[in-house]
Amino acid sequence: MSWKDSAAYKAYSALGERPRGLEPWGVNNAGEVVIGLGELFCRCNIADEGEEVELCRKPRFSHTGNLRSHVKTAHKMKVAEVRKGTSSGSEGIEAEKFYKAIIKKHDALGADYDPNSEIEQTPGPVTPSKPPKKIHRPLVPRKKDRTVNKSQMRKTAGIGKWCPACKEVKRTCPGPKGSNCKAWEAFTSESESESESGTKI
């Protein structure tokens, strides 16, 4: 079985983001970056000298060849050549070990390792919606005989001869109570005023 078929490598190559706890690359004696077999994530340390290690934020590369050219062009680093024909032997075993270690560390560090996930998505303080302001509307004006004083109603409501609703249906304004007549909207209904009278301050 090839190292590429190992569970560890399959898990590694399925990761959308760099595995947690990934170490930056070292360089060989020639000053070249040694990219392992099948590596898909850039491990270049992009932090300034003396600062905490910060790996390149590039997401997973589709294959190692792309990663190699990225390291050469984006990071201007020399990359150690892959020795041909050796990947089936000891290097394959090394690769399998390497990915096992990466996945083990990734799993051990857990999802809360990601600093972004530490910011809990707590909902903001719930602002109670204010109750609608009570508009003090006058009582429906009535004549001495207790019938509705329609002309006084229109006057109080600031309506000319008709409100728009009554004009549209060609009826005398105010129209019947409970209709869409705008004149009624300016007044308080008797039942409303009764319940309010007791609570007035």
Ligand SMILES: [Zn+2]
């Ligand atoms: Zn990079």
Ligand SMILES: [Zn+2]
């Ligand atoms: Zn009307």
